Amino acid sequence: MRTFVSVDALLDEMTLEEKIGQLGIFADMLRPFAPGINPEMNARNASELTEQIRAGRVGSLFNGIGVEQGREAQRVAVEEARLGIPLLFGADVIHGMRTVFPIPLGEAASFEPALAERTARVAAIEATAAGLHWTFAPAVDIARDQRWGRGAEGAGEDPFLGSAFAAARVRGFQGDDLTADDALLATPKHFVGYGAVMGGLDYNSVEIAEGTLRDVHLPPFKAAIDAGALTVMSAFNDINGVPASAHHGLLTGVLRDEWAFRGFVVSDYTADFELIAHGYAEDERDATRVAFNAGLDMSMQSGLYGAHLADLVRSGEVSIETIDASVRRVLEIKRAIGLFDNPYRSLDAGADAALDLDAHAALARDAARRSIVLARNEGDLLPLPRAGTRIALIGPFAQDRDNLEGCWTLFGDKRLHVNLEDGLRAALEDPSSLDVVPGCAFEAAIDGGLDAAVAAARAADVVLLAVGEPQGFSGEAQSRVAITLPPAQQALAEAVAATGTPIVVLLRNGRALALEGAVRDAQAILVTWFLGSQTGLAVADIVFGDANPSARLPVSFPVHSGQQPLFYNRMRTGRPELPDMTEFKARWREGPHAPLYAFGHGLSYTRFDYAATTVDAARLAWDGTLTVSARITNTGPRDGEEVVQLYVHDRVGSRVRPIRELKGFRKITLAAGTSETVSFTLDRHALAFTRADGTFGAEPGRFDVWIAPASDRGEAATFELLAG
Template sequence: MKKITFLFVLSFLLHNLSFAQNTKRDQFVSALMKKMTIDEKIGQLNLLTGEATTGSAVSSDVELKLKAGKVGGIFSLSTPEKIRKAQELALQSRLKIPAIFGMDVIHGYRTMFPIPLGMSATWDMDLIEKSAKMAAQEATADGISWTFSPMVDISRDPRWGRASEGSGEDVFLGSKIAAAMVKGYQGKDLAEKNTMMACVKHFALYGAAEGGRDYNTTDMSRVRMYNEYLPPYKAALDAGAGSIMASFNEIDGIPATANKWLLTDLLRKEWGFKGFVVTDYTGNNEMIDHGMGDIQTVTAKALHAGSDMDMVGEGFLNTLKKSLVEKKVTQAEIDRAVRLVLNAKYELGLFEDPFRYCDENRAKTEIYNSQTRAFSREVASKSFVLLKNKNNILPLKTSQKIAVVGPLINNKENMAGTWSVSEVRTNSITLMEGLRNTLGEKTEILQARGANIYTDPTMDANAAVFGKTTDRDNRSDEEMLFEAVRIAKNADVIVAALGESAEMSGESSSRSQIDIPENQRNLLKALVKTGKPVVLVLFTGRPLVLTWENENVDAILNVWFAGSEAGNAIADALYGKTIPSGKLSMSFPRNEGQIPVYYNHKNTGRPHSGKPGYEKFRSNYLDVANEPLFPFGYGLSYTTFEYGDIKLDKTSMTEGQQIKVSVDVKNTGNYDGEEVVQLYIRDKVGSNTRPVKELKDFKKVLIKKGETKTIDFSISINDLKYYTNELQYIAEKGEFEVMIGGDSDKVKKAGFDLK
């Protein structure tokens, strides 16, 4: 009773403290707005950049606009010296309103961590939150207080390049990661010097672009939105995210940037979001090509819908005053947007101290140090997914002579992956460097390039944007392949580092064919023909088609793009200093024709039986199985785990009850290892059709060799709820199935009823 009373009093005090702080903020902002002219108000809605990053437009006359109060924020500017100079210009404006400074801090700042798709493969929320916290520590030490992250778009189409920037196909896992990232960036107080404001993107449904082609149309039902795509955005906002970015795609025929249902009815009224909405890069202007009108028309529509800040396009700056005079927008709409932007600056403490993020001493000690590098190495090793390990070829032995082959064995520019805009590329540790650090100078390492990323120079150039050279070799494919085979024949084992370059995935990097480029596969085939064991170290920012590779090579270690310490972490994994524990957050298809392929699909009225082979008059293909090559949740270890039968404390529950679920997991191999124990639920009968299974919980546990651990879960009414066609969030009485296993395919089953 005393504990309950204490918690109630604490909650009451915190609520009143928050209310008092908000009242103080609102009073300050209201007083400031009374002093502002219409030009100064519109200026606060203008977000500029000094260089092109994700579009062709570049802001001009930034210094003059800062002095004139025509800039609310700047992004892609860093270091305390540069930001201090820019802030000083902003403070020369009449009302001395500070600017906000943002950056695409996506998976680390100077110290890079694995790409987000790789981070999601850790299934470790503490680790993910810590990575965001460390990124915020570094970025704020360099003057930045706002990040355009996390990207929480659900994607089930690996052709879409930006799958690399998200957390995969599952709404439950994606929601957990979204919340963890926001908590890591923002901490408990945005005004602290080592926290930064998160910007959740891309609102909404961007990951469901038709054909996997970036910026393309998205079209889906509301019930699918609510059940399968919207929850990660909501989870990020519930975690306190201060801003959100509108997506490029249209929804119900209206671009998100001007979609009032999305930005006002859903976001503000239904979800209660109190932060501000920023457009994506020239998002307002791009509505012209959508066919929504001229620049004045589309910017008025954006403001009316609920967009508050205009990124780079300057449509707000150049047309809103005219639209106000012509009564195409209202003063109240402008004031709403201005207030939300000023609120954010207040929360960040910029009015109290415009230079709070300009501490040069912090920049000298808190960026890219031994602590951040050690963590980068740790998290990289936990992101790797072991896809195959025939005859336990891995881990390698230091006594083996190895041949290291491939275009990515010694390329610093491509270790961190896409969206590593702040990295110092020369800092990255390559695979060859990592192997040398592990093996020392006494162990002989044979090496050869073997192939370029692509044979075609044009395709190779497309894979090397943003200065991330592929170090193209001008020799012929045949000459490089001959050299690689020659040295491989003298080795005990071959390590082939193949796959994508960093910018073959990411924004505007959609691929219609997602296999390893043909010339690299030809190299791999030649290496296999030597008869030597072949370990494929796979660099990729998306699921790839690996059907041939899976059938023919001995081991496949998917290392994504692992960040600053990539080479050291890969070497650690290859030689058993760390044990792979990553699990896929996105299914790997057998071929492109299966796409979209994902684990939580629905049955048809004529489902395939699940038995091997084609079945006439059933929902299947003539030429390939329905199931992916590697399913969601899949990932091997150097050890093995055995699952016992599921135990339930009861076989029925009512709304106010819970069912306790447990399973024994035994480590039956020769190494201590971590396993992600996954719990899925199926609603067997519903008023709406339901997926064949849905992830509802998971636990990552360390189990020592020979040890058995009992893993406990609880199932409550909330785990059984879904949105009906009427968008009612309910759980329906009836039969349910609970499944537990090491991936979404191999599971043990038990049943229970909701009474």
């Protein structure tokens, strides 16, 4: 193994082919785990890949795990290759490794970035114990159209909340010391605008105003980079006609020139090759040229860089200086995480055995129950007593073990999973008081299913109706035309509701859904997302009151699918919906403009009253601060946690401003009968936006401000921002 001197010294020794080798990442066929998760392209068998590593033509591998084979691959790279440059091992570790945590959208419902930091830290510990250095997460796309399936991977519709979770997950993955064995490089993705695809159709085009791009979709990436992210993944989509993976204005102009990002950009899977299908490149060689010159440092899986970059350098279409700059970025990150000093870091055979899986399971259970949103609870039906009540658990998710994790979980240990039936039975004093009937399959009726479900409902005191989306309905390439329950499940709900037995809906979902009929009108609704390994136990904790729900919706639930895209911070119109107007206003003929459940909505087993929002001054000086306060009182019978939310509205701007914008949130704990005054500090920087002239900053004028339990609640106070 060579002694590392410096990146510049190493660059001086490298041939052009060895440099290009550092700019490609390929599926790990030496320890393959999930080779079928993407369309196969440029497949290499294990022996061919080993020879390429030995020749210095491969710098990174992805989506394989295993310490023993990983050490052998690394040994070939550092002991048999000419220059001994270590390999970087990456994988899709999105919301857990062996221990699976709630999908990121569900975890965002906690409104606790510190919780996401803790779960990402555990994911990093487990991933590095399996021989990984790098994860292709977090996804920080802002998703305002719930038809798009990949909203499950992000933090919802709001850029302020999304930025907080983006930064927290980066900190969690990477830890305090990048050279530590359990540090996992984070990769915010997908840069940028992927959540704005037209019609919610995955991979589709994005037509977007510069102000919206900068104020909504870019901030979570900036937050992730400010938190220390050193790699970024480009998006599949085009932006106003220019594919993101060849967008010089974004990859170089924004990332490097404006933000001074010094890490590297990796393509999403074969995104450089797909420039041809976009019609932005003539052929593979041309796709290589436009992508690399735009600022795409590393190509994933396509093999285009290895096939064409050398010839492009010889022809003068790509400069050797640009090659060296990209290679330097890759090598600097390998140096930063300690691979040159310790190429076998995160390849310790004893690390997996040392994992505290019991502690990880406890965190998964806590994260899951903190992600469950109580959307409705008529007559305080919940929580249920754990004794003396006959419960019918009905629905296709009742016993299911294959739809607990949610999308993009490649490595979850299903031996650790707890389904609904097992979790609920474990919590009951008399497990036999739970009657379990599937009623239907996920998308089809089953013989005798409705009759059995109706009989079970009639015999029960309460029904737990476990319905929703199978996990295959959300995630990549899972756009939906109608975000409703499958008809077979809706029919089950209607049949059960006709018995008159009270219903608690246990909703399984990877997006906001348009709830209909008996599901929408059930006495109680728990939004349970895909909660991961500890699903059954966490749901039982909430159902029986061992935990008081404290989560809030990070996405707006529509009344109808056709309202999409629907989001709380929409722009004002010249004809807003007003109570005294019935025509010629912004409205839908068949339903309201408002959501069924607004962003930030969520109930508790206790009640919180909000006093009027106050400001400590009527005017905010240009360089000053303003304190916004409200007194919150727990007027209910239980201790509980409340997510206190701060919203602002700029009354007049050089660009039309949103009706409200989240500018702060805080989760507080209040004992029954106690109160707390919650205060937030505002300055002009919190009021800034991309102005009509393209500059970023605040504008003097009047503002409304709310401290409220949701985006559609509360009475505003006002203040004026004075000119500087």
